[in-house]
């Protein structure tokens with residue numbers, strides 16, 4: 545029996561596994577001939593893009609609900625090493641370390657928040673990088689009313705004003721308001737959210753028209769911004785800036801950017817500035833045999849000039865094509881190239897709404913409630929796998945095609 549081994553159960557990994565199972569089913573190849581197995585450190589497919597939200601109860605899907613009905617084996621273990629020469633992967637499961645053989649590998653372990661060696665960052669700061677991190681932040685905010693009154697109690701400092709930092713800050717504003725209201729404190733307490741960045745502008749790489757909309761939203765929500773500042777240390781009282789200034793804040797959220805999974809270092813290839821592995825149009829790791837990569841660990845050219853972005857938007861189609869092509873490569877069938885000719889950004893702006901941009905220059909197409917409707921559709925429906933446990937529906941969802949862009953709604 546041959547094995548296609550998928551590492552990671554996020555957007556890229558889950559869809560690689562389902563894509564491989566779909567192609568095998570189409571070819572009439574049973575699990576007695578080719579097994580598809582997926583390794584993930586826990587039992588969940590995390591809808592990671594939702595980790596900044598206030599209610600995370602529905603932001604994880606049991607992997608077994610998707611993989612079980614289509615006969616993909618799930619292995620719950622931590623991937624610890626790769627041996628390309630012997631086509632083996634080292635894993636640590638609850639019981640013991642072991643190695644898994646593969647005939648084709650799909651590497652999709654995603655990315656991680658960059659955490660520099662700042663005093664207090666690891667011990668005190670919050671993040672929205674993982675489901676557990678987002679949940680910890682929400683529990684902390686809900687418990688703030690039980691703290692003694694102080695300027696810091698309802699102050700949140702969000703560090704990093706990329707997409708994640710902006711979504712975290714605007715949603716924290718709403719979370720703090722909810723905590724204050726639940727405590728019956730609305731008459732005497734107000735939330736204070738500060739969004740800080742070492743760059744000169746908030747969201748500086750997001751395009752001028754989007755930045756203007758974001759500025760309007762932050763202004764209306766009363767979120768303060770601090771630009772050109774670096775954080776030197778974080779403690780239970782707040783943060784100290786490199787200028788020596790102290791910002792009292794009971795909540796400091798670190799949103800300092802993402803880097804590809806550290807195991808990408810085991811691929812003997814030239815990595816890009818995010819630590820990603822170069823893959824060709826078939827999602828095959830350039831210069832290597834038997835290995836595919838998808839999602840945040842991989843950089844693929846999607847059209848004549850644009851590389852994939854670390855995003856769910858690209859991770860899902862990269863996964864579908866990687867799984868499909870791993871089967872084709874193994875069984876001598878023609879592979880399919882991935883080309884994507886559109887790019888959108890739909891950024892949540894909390895109670896203000898959202899902003900929907902189109903194109904690589906990110907020109908604004910809708911804002912406010914209309915864009916929020918698109919964002920909700922994406923976060924709550926579009927990016928979810930079928931949860932029906934219906935094998936045919938699950939397999940069909942992994943067809944190697946590129947979806948149309950998310951819908952735009954008219955402003956009411």
Ligand SMILES: Cc1cc2nc3c(=O)[nH]c(=O)nc-3n(C[C@H](O)[C@H](O)[C@H](O)COP(=O)(O)OP(=O)(O)OC[C@H]3O[C@@H](n4cnc5c(N)ncnc54)[C@H](O)[C@@H]3O)c2cc1C
Pocket residue numbers: 551552553554555556557583584585586588589590592593594595596621622623624652653654655672673674708711805838839840841854855856857858859890
């Ligand atoms: C708050 C937030 C908001 C975002 N908003 C958007 C957005 O609006 N639009 C968008 O397109 N993208 C957004 N992103 C980015 C998006 O979430 C990622 O690009 C996407 O999750 C990448 O998918 P992936 O499958 O490559 O990796 P991941 O989703 O990170 O999945 C990796 C999987 O591998 C598992 N894993 C990791 N290491 C190991 C190991 N050693 N052993 C076993 N298992 C392991 C993890 O548990 C996880 O299941 C957002 C990200 C965050 C944090």
